[in-house]
Amino acid sequence: MSRKAFEALNRQQEQIGGKIFVNPRNSAAGAVRVLDPTITASRRLDFFAYYLLVDGKVPFAKHSESLEALKQLRFRASDDWKLCAGIEAVIAYCEDWDAKREKLPYEIDGVVVKVNSIAIQNELGYTAKAPRWAIAFKYPARQETTVVNDIIVQVGRTGTLTPVAVLEPVQVGGVTVSRSTLHNMDEIERLGLQIGDTVLIERAGEVIPHVLKVVKPGKNRKPFRMPKHCPECGSAIHKDEEEVAYRCVNAACPAKRKESLLHYAGRHAMDIDGLGEKIVDQLVDKRMVKDVADLYALKLEDVAALERMGEKSAQNLLDEIEASRKNSLARLIYALGIRFVGERTAQLLAEHFSSLEELAAAKEEELEQVPEVGPKVAASIVEFFSEPANRQLVKKLYKAGVRPTAEKREVKSNKFAGKSFVFTGTLANRSREEAGAIVQQHGGKVSGSVSKKTDYVVVGTDPGSKYDKAKELGVTIL
Numbered sequence: 001m002s003r004k005a006f007e008a009l010n011r012q013q014e015q016i017g018g019k020i021f022v023n024p025r026n027s028a029a030g031a032v033r034v035l036d037p038t039i040t041a042s043r044r045l046d047f048f049a050y051y052l053l054v055d056g057k058v059p060f061a062k063h064s065e066s067l068e069a070l071k072q073l074r075f076r077a078s079d080d081w082k083l084c085a086g087i088e089a090v091i092a093y094c095e096d097w098d099a100k101r102e103k104l105p106y107e108i109d110g111v112v113v114k115v116n117s118i119a120i121q122n123e124l125g126y127t128a129k130a131p132r133w134a135i136a137f138k139y140p141a142r143q144e145t146t147v148v149n150d151i152i153v154q155v156g157r158t159g160t161l162t163p164v165a166v167l168e169p170v171q172v173g174g175v176t177v178s179r180s181t182l183h184n185m186d187e188i189e190r191l192g193l194q195i196g197d198t199v200l201i202e203r204a205g206e207v208i209p210h211v212l213k214v215v216k217p218g219k220n221r222k223p224f225r226m227p228k229h230c231p232e233c234g235s236a237i238h239k240d241e242e243e244v245a246y247r248c249v250n251a252a253c254p255a256k257r258k259e260s261l262l263h264y265a266g267r268h269a270m271d272i273d274g275l276g277e278k279i280v281d282q283l284v285d286k287r288m289v290k291d292v293a294d295l296y297a298l299k300l301e302d303v304a305a306l307e308r309m310g311e312k313s314a315q316n317l318l319d320e321i322e323a324s325r326k327n328s329l330a331r332l333i334y335a336l337g338i339r340f341v342g343e344r345t346a347q348l349l350a351e352h353f354s355s356l357e358e359l360a361a362a363k364e365e366e367l368e369q370v371p372e373v374g375p376k377v378a379a380s381i382v383e384f385f386s387e388p389a390n391r392q393l394v395k396k397l398y399k400a401g402v403r404p405t406a407e408k409r410e411v412k413s414n415k416f417a418g419k420s421f422v423f424t425g426t427l428a429n430r431s432r433e434e435a436g437a438i439v440q441q442h443g444g445k446v447s448g449s450v451s452k453k454t455d456y457v458v459v460g461t462d463p464g465s466k467y468d469k470a471k472e473l474g475v476t477i478l
Helices: 003-016 024-033 037-042 063-072 087-103 118-124 185-191 254-264 277-285 292-297 300-304 311-324 329-335 343-352 356-361 375-386 388-399 432-441 465-473
Strands: 110-114 134-138 142-155 161-172 175-181 198-204 208-216 237-239 246-248 420-424 445-447 456-459
Touching: 003 024, 003 175, 024 037, 087 110, 142 208, 142 254, 161 198, 161 208, 161 246, 175 198, 175 208, 185 208, 254 277, 254 292, 292 311, 292 388, 300 311, 329 343, 329 356, 356 375, 356 388, 375 388, 420 432, 420 465, 432 445, 456 465
Parallel strands: 420 445, 420 456
Antiparallel strands: 110 134, 142 161, 142 198, 161 175, 198 208, 237 246
């Protein structure tokens, strides 16, 4: 995305009250990911060809010949590359472009140096992430001073509140910077930053604006305070004394809606096959779903009208949603996304409480009576259900027919009492979940990680790192 296209995009976003983009790179990446092609087209993206393959192979002996051929084939390719005879010429080229790069119509943060011979490229090969025959030289970050006019709060997809500095617009490396993340309250306090201060900022890697330090306190400086209520949904903000993050715990908060839906539909949660990221994006963006309970009110014709969905696919998805009403209480507890409540804890809670409503009404002391639930987990559960919006969600799910009841585990024996098992790899005759259930029926405990307290690690085919950890610790392997 060119500098002009990026600035035009942000002007348009300001006019419609939309999101202001931080940099051209993120804007371009987002434009490619969106489902609506008209949005992609409106972003005015450019394309530069830099590699040529014919039947999967490079048709020339030298990379420079490929670049020349691309130009002859009428692809848009850079005119600014240079064939260098040695390292001195490479250094001179990099230094030359450091002075000239701001005059380019697009942003760069460095220069890529490549081996020209294709034969040598093939000999050098690749690592898991990059070619061995190419290396990037990065320029130092550009720095400027500006004034912090305000500090606002953004709510992330997990509910974490992030303070953002609203800056007096300033040119940094040829791009106008007007905002910079401040990460958290600890960072603001470390900087000694207040609204009205003059600060030194840089664009690390020519991409992310970052406040380095306060260079001059403002005359009428004003300290920033985290809001007591979420700016997105109005729910009360929660903070754990042992963490730096402030959080919104409302499961239906608009800022975390998509993440909540994806977690709810996950294989180990309500297992709604077909409810993936692209469908969730559309359901939320088209305001068809505001929380997980709204999934149970979806109509066939509305779902079938979504992009990449026909009537058959829509019916399959609705059948999956319908089937999820009958899932276990443990799955529902895990699906709600309560902090620190994983699958194992959800199972233990489901065995102790008769319903979701009973769990929601439990006090910390009651919760701590559940095996393996300590003060931290108990406090998180109480915090979650103390939020009125979450209690409302529980009622809404009940009205939607999601009413699982207690599932007291049948204990057949105490053969494995006091023993801890970990499963890794693919088991021959049953899934790991099924094997774990058998262990628990005989009084054993199933854990997701290997430690010195683990008694047995059951290994299937293609085991993971848990197998190596077991050998390292001398844990019995079955």
